Amino acid sequence: MFAYIVRRLALMLVTLFGISVIIFVLLRVVPGNIVDILFDAAGFVDPTDKANLEKELGLDQPIVVQYLRWIGGLLHGDLGYSYVSEKPALQEILPRIPITARLAGLALLFSASIGIPLGVISAVNQGTRLDYALRVVSLSGLSLPSFWLGLLILMASVSLFGSMPIFNPNPKTWTEAIAIYCVPAMAVGFRSAALTMRITRSSMLEILRQDYIRTARAKGASERSVNYHHALKNAVLPVITVIGIEAAFLIGGLIVTETVFNIPGIARFLVEALRWRDYPIVQNLVMLIAVVVVVTNFAVDMLYAAIDPRIRYTD
Amino acid sequence: MIEGGEQMRSVRALAAVVICLLAASDVALAAEPKQGGILRVYHRDSPGSASIHEGATYSVNVPFMPIYNNLVVYNQSVAQNSIDSIVPDLAESWAWSKDNKTLTFKLRQGVKWHDGKPFTSADVKCTFDMLMGKSQQKFRQNPRKSWYDQVNDVTTNGDYEASFNLKRPQPALLALLASGYTPVYPCHVSPGDMRTKPVGTGPFKFVEFKANESIKLTRNPDYFKKGLPHLDGIEFTIITNRSTAILGFISGQFDMTFPTEVSIPLLKDVKTQAPKAVCVVEPNNVATNIIINSSSPPFDNLDIRRALALALDRKAFVSIMFEGQADIGGTMQPGPAGLWAMPKEMLETIPGYGPNIEANREEARKLMAKAGYGSDKRLAVKVATRNIPIYRDPAIILIDQMKSIYIDGELEVVDTAQWFPKVARKDYTLGLNLTGNAVDDPDQSFYENYSCGSERNYTNYCNKEIEKLFDQQSEETDTAKRKKLTWDIDKKLQEDVARPIIFHSRTGSCWQPYVKGITIMVNSSYNGFRYEDVWMDK
Numbered sequence: 001m002f003a004y005i006v007r008r009l010a011l012m013l014v015t016l017f018g019i020s021v022i023i024f025v026l027l028r029v030v031p032g033n034i035v036d037i038l039f040d041a042a043g044f045v046d047p048t049d050k051a052n053l054e055k056e057l058g059l060d061q062p063i064v065v066q067y068l069r070w071i072g073g074l075l076h077g078d079l080g081y082s083y084v085s086e087k088p089a090l091q092e093i094l095p096r097i098p099i100t101a102r103l104a105g106l107a108l109l110f111s112a113s114i115g116i117p118l119g120v121i122s123a124v125n126q127g128t129r130l131d132y133a134l135r136v137v138s139l140s141g142l143s144l145p146s147f148w149l150g151l152l153i154l155m156a157s158v159s160l161f162g163s164m165p166i167f168n169p170n171p172k173t174w175t176e177a178i179a180i181y182c183v184p185a186m187a188v189g190f191r192s193a194a195l196t197m198r199i200t201r202s203s204m205l206e207i208l209r210q211d212y213i214r215t216a217r218a219k220g221a222s223e224r225s226v227n228y229h230h231a232l233k234n235a236v237l238p239v240i241t242v243i244g245i246e247a248a249f250l251i252g253g254l255i256v257t258e259t260v261f262n263i264p265g266i267a268r269f270l271v272e273a274l275r276w277r278d279y280p281i282v283q284n285l286v287m288l289i290a291v292v293v294v295v296t297n298f299a300v301d302m303l304y305a306a307i308d309p310r311i312r313y314t315d
Numbered sequence: 316m317i318e319g320g321e322q323m324r325s326v327r328a329l330a331a332v333v334i335c336l337l338a339a340s341d342v343a344l345a346a347e348p349k350q351g352g353i354l355r356v357y358h359r360d361s362p363g364s365a366s367i368h369e370g371a372t373y374s375v376n377v378p379f380m381p382i383y384n385n386l387v388v389y390n391q392s393v394a395q396n397s398i399d400s401i402v403p404d405l406a407e408s409w410a411w412s413k414d415n416k417t418l419t420f421k422l423r424q425g426v427k428w429h430d431g432k433p434f435t436s437a438d439v440k441c442t443f444d445m446l447m448g449k450s451q452q453k454f455r456q457n458p459r460k461s462w463y464d465q466v467n468d469v470t471t472n473g474d475y476e477a478s479f480n481l482k483r484p485q486p487a488l489l490a491l492l493a494s495g496y497t498p499v500y501p502c503h504v505s506p507g508d509m510r511t512k513p514v515g516t517g518p519f520k521f522v523e524f525k526a527n528e529s530i531k532l533t534r535n536p537d538y539f540k541k542g543l544p545h546l547d548g549i550e551f552t553i554i555t556n557r558s559t560a561i562l563g564f565i566s567g568q569f570d571m572t573f574p575t576e577v578s579i580p581l582l583k584d585v586k587t588q589a590p591k592a593v594c595v596v597e598p599n600n601v602a603t604n605i606i607i608n609s610s611s612p613p614f615d616n617l618d619i620r621r622a623l624a625l626a627l628d629r630k631a632f633v634s635i636m637f638e639g640q641a642d643i644g645g646t647m648q649p650g651p652a653g654l655w656a657m658p659k660e661m662l663e664t665i666p667g668y669g670p671n672i673e674a675n676r677e678e679a680r681k682l683m684a685k686a687g688y689g690s691d692k693r694l695a696v697k698v699a700t701r702n703i704p705i706y707r708d709p710a711i712i713l714i715d716q717m718k719s720i721y722i723d724g725e726l727e728v729v730d731t732a733q734w735f736p737k738v739a740r741k742d743y744t745l746g747l748n749l750t751g752n753a754v755d756d757p758d759q760s761f762y763e764n765y766s767c768g769s770e771r772n773y774t775n776y777c778n779k780e781i782e783k784l785f786d787q788q789s790e791e792t793d794t795a796k797r798k799k800l801t802w803d804i805d806k807k808l809q810e811d812v813a814r815p816i817i818f819h820s821r822t823g824s825c826w827q828p829y830v831k832g833i834t835i836m837v838n839s840s841y842n843g844f845r846y847e848d849v850w851m852d853k
Contacts, residue, residue: 036736038363038456053455084363085526086511092526151558158566158588166554166563262554262563264528272361272527272555275731 001312008301012294019290023283024067033059034083034277057083070283080280084273089280093266093288100258100265104250106185111192112243116236118193119200124227126205134197141194146253150187150260157183167263180261188257192246199242203235210234237308244300248293348545348832348850357560358551359573361527364510367498368446371458373751373840376495377574378530378551380844381544382429383498383515386420386439386477387489391845394597394837396755397654398486398794401493405434405516415484415792422475426539428501429520436471441502443469443479454506459753461762461769462491465789484790486797487758494754495842518544518847527553538847545832545850557581565589570827570851575599575840577823579637585825594825596640598652599840600755603632603709605815606738606746610775613694614744618682620812623745624667625679626720632712633818642819643668645805646760649819652837654755657802665809679720693721699737699746702728709817710747738773748773750814755838757801761785765813776813829853 035053054060058069073080079089122134157164165179207213208231216230254267266285273281305311362375367383370376386406393400403409406420426434444450447463465485470478479488491497500506504514513521516539519532530551534544552569554560561581563569565588575597577585582594605623607614614620633641642648645662647655662668667675680689688694700710707728714724724745729737737743752760762785763769767777781804788800809815824835829852836843 032733032736049453049456052453082526085524086364086507154559154562158562163566163568164562166559166568259556260559262552262556262559264525268555269527276363 008298012298015294016287016290020071020283020287021067023286023290024070025063027277027279027282028063030277032277034279035059037277070280074284074287079284082273082281083278084276084281089284092269092281093284096264096266096269097288099263100254100267102181103185103188103254103258103263103265104247106181107189107192107250107253108243108247110182110185110189111196111246114189115193115196116200116232116239119197119239120204120227120232122197122201123204123208124223135201138194138197138201141190142198144190145256146188146191147256147260149190150184150257153183153187154260165261167261169264180263184257184261184263187261188250188253191253192243192250195246196239196242200235200239203238204231207231207235233307237304240300240303240307244296247296251289348848349852350545350850351547352851352853354546354549354571354830354846354849354851355569356549356551356571357563357569357573358530358553359557359560359576360555361553362530365513365521365524365530366454366506366510367496368442368500369454369456369458369506369510373495373844376841377844378532378549379513379521380495380498381517381519381532381549381846382513382521383500383517384426385493385495385497386422386499387493388495388845389493389836389839389842391843391848392832392834394834395652395654396490396493396836396838396842398490401489405439405499409489415486416481417478418481418488419476419478422477423539424475426516427537428503428516429514429535430501430504432501432503434499434501434516435474436477437474438499438502439477440469440471442498442500445500445506452506455510459496462497462759464762483786484792485758486792486794487754487756487789490754490756491759493842494839495844496753518845519546519549522548527555529553540847544847546846549846561585564592564825567827570830571833572823572825574824574835574844575822577825579640579821579823582823582825585823589825591828592825593828593830594823595835596821596823597835597837598642598648598819598821599751600648600653600819600838601749601751601840602644602646602648602819603705603747603749603817605713605817606743606748606773607812607814608741608744608746608774610741611744613686613696616686617812618686619688619694621666622679622682622686622720623717623722624809624812624815625675625682626716626722627667627675627713627815627817628672628716629668629818631716632709635712636708637818637821640821642821644819645809645816646764646814647757647801647805648752648755648838653819654838655757655798655801655805657805661802661806665806667815668809676719683721688721690721693723695723695725696745697727697743698724699727699729699743700748701731701734703731705820706747706749713747713817739770741773741775746773748814749820751840753839753841757785757797757804758789761788761804765808774814776808776811778807778811778813781807781811 035050058066070080081088082092085092118134122131125131154164165183167180168176171177171180213226213231216226251267254265255271258265258268270282270285273285358378360374362370362378364370365379367375367379384405386404387401387409388404389396390400390402405423405426407423409418409420411418422436428434441450443463445452445454446457446460447466448457448460465482467480467482470480498515500509501514518535518538520535522531522533524530531548533548534546538544554563561584564572565585579596582596585592586594607620609615609620629643633639633643644656647653649656669675698710698714700706710726714726717724738746738748750764763771765772765776766785767782784800784804788797788804791797791800826833831850831852832848834843
């Protein structure tokens with residue numbers, strides 16, 4: 001087990017190194033850097049001023065030197081500084097992490113707490129009206145783009161309550177605090193909840209046909225005990241895999257949700273930084289996301305063993 | 316009966332007087348500005364920096380103009396910018412020398428920067444030396460350096476007098492100095508700090524700028540204009556999603572929309588859902604135009620360029636995109652808002668501007684046939700444009716209209732980050748572009764967009780004869796004569812198909828009914844955001 005963990009950790013480092021190279025090279029392959037954008041948007045290009053700025057930002061150096069500078073800084077906790085705001089990148093990124101983390105956490109919680117029970121209900125009531133209704137809900141969750149759902153929620157909120165849950169760093173009331181996080185989390189988590197529900201349903205249906213379930217019923221176990229104790233526990237493994245993958249994909253949904261609900265999190269910040277080719281911000285944010293994805297995958301793998309005693313990681 | 320009637324008349328007269336007095340007192344009370352309150356405005360995007368001199372978009376001017384003062388400024392309560400609406404700001408007065416080559420400003424005394432240091436003529440010299448590239452300190456970028464091409468140097472006489480010494484007379488200099496783009500910066504603050512922590516003398520002090528989040532300003536209690544500003548502060552919340560921003564305004568979370576950013580269709584929604592909101596639609600001196608690369612085939616052929624200009628149905632653009640609320644004109648913004656536009660009868664003599672579209676297109680088809688094109692041999696071109704609706708939408712209409720003269724256009728949308736580099740490199744054949752003018756003055760427009768070698772002359776148009784006329788109008792001190800020269804130049808530019816102007820847009824701005832003192836400028840989107848007179852009646 002220990003050797004397995006060490007091997008996985010080493011693999012994680014190799015993966016992160018590969019990602020860092022890919023991010024760095026891709027960013028520089030995309031046409032235009034921040035100097036082009038700043039100068040050409042101004043409509044006036046003085047080649048000397050432009051060259052001076054490229055030198056100031058270190059963009060005149062060979063790409064390998066630029067990469068080594070970045071990685072060297074990263075290992076020492078120096079993330080560089082934002083080309084746009086001219087503030088340290090860490091200072092720009094840090095305050096945004098808890099906002100997005102809260103939102104992502106709530107979205108995953110919403111996804112699991114809605115998706116798993118509804119999936120179970122749908123499976124145990126297979127072929128009934130309730131099952132069909134829940135399947136329609138899950139299909140709509142997969143079909144509705146989160147930006148559109150977000151806008152619908154905002155419009156409904158303005159129309160019904162005369163206000164909308166737009167982000168406020170200092171909410172005045174508890175309800176406002178809940179609204180500014182929970183409503184966007186629901187908008188982004190709805191799709192994920194739908195997927196979780198469908199996976200739970202299909203996994204449950206498969207388990208419910210197993211011999212040991214029949215045996216449990218024959219032994220007189222209650223339906224509740226059969227469904228939740230015997231079946232769900234064994235059906236949950238693929239669900240955990242999906243939630244783990246969804247956690248990684250969540251950042252895509254968060255970009256639009258943070259934009260629609262005007263939440264100053266890292267997802268929206270990443271898009272803005274990309275627009276400005278603010279390399280230090282983009283590189284460090286993508287690395288951060290990569291770390292989250294890699295660690296989540298690792299955690300999910302570890303969870304398998306914890307949940308299913310049949311799974312053993314061999315050295 | 317007569318007596319009773321007279322009494323009745325007297326009572327009525329008395330009642331009328333009382334009502335008038337009450338109404339008058341009510342108006343007086345209503346007009347008396349109230350102090351206090353934070354004005355909440357949404358901002359359309361996150362500006363690159365807080366330094367107006369380094370910016371080239373009004374996304375910078377709107378939130379940061381309240382921090383600064385100019386030497387002179389356009390009167391903030393007069394909608395039309397003109398020489399007559401220029402008022403003193405940091406300068407108490409100004410005077411031209413007899414030869415019109417020196418412009419001297421007497422400066423206010425006792426003005427302090429927000430950090431407490433005194434404002435003097437050295438700050439004026441510093442600012443303009445930096446703008447002219449003559450200073451040790453340099454801006455990262457200096458997009459309006461060419462505005463000061465005719466300024467030899469800026470000299471000071473004591474702490475409270477500064478003079479601009481010109482190479483030749485340029486009456487428009489005063490107009491350029493009055494723009495929101497021309498604040499005076501402090502000598503003792505570096506350009507780098509001005510990008511992140513700006514210091515000014517203006518009615519509001521900088522508090523914070525969180526990129527992609529918010530910009531906060533607070534009242535300057537030591538503002539040199541006594542009793543101003545009325546507001547305690549201004550908060551700009553950056554909301555890039557237009558639907559969210561508008562919903563925020565409708566729900567009352569904002570006191571004002573981002574100025575001149577509400578499109579005509581969206582304005583209808585606002586008026587329906589927030590009927591009490593005050594909304595105006597004004598021209599903004601932004602011209603939608605076609606950029607034609609005349610240095611490469613097929614548009615190096617003047618006949619094809621002329622055919623393209625003749626194919627335009629400008630009214631169709633205006634009707635589809637603005638529900639009729641936009642203006643047709645030449646390079647200079649059309650009247651009555653624009654000051655320098657040629658008269659309608661003169662405009663209609665320019666090929667392509669006449670009312671008979673079918674006749675124009677028939678002529679265009681003849682020109683195309685002369686160039687070797689027809690229904691059996693159509694010309695295929697790519698129409699490049701920036702990938703945002705205000706560029707993309709007219710490009711699609713243009714492609715449709717070009718079909719009538721045997722030109723098949725293919726839309727090529729270009730990412731914003733790549734758009735300006737692409738057109739600056741002249742890496743296009745045909746493009747649809749928007750040109751915003753900071754000052755309604757021919758000097759700004761002609762030199763910037765049509766002068767040989769100018770960075771913003773995207774079409775490579777170069778005509779030495781017309782260049783002489785640019786200088787001639789620029790030196791002319793008689794406004795009537797200058798106007799006549801401007802009309803002739805504008806007409807010639809359109810006839811040469813230098814950059815065919817399709818229309819001049821109009822946009823909406825809305826604010827809640829309790830917000831008072833807002834004036835939306837009608838011939839520029841860059842000069843009216845000082846906010847010192849704005850107050851809230853609540």
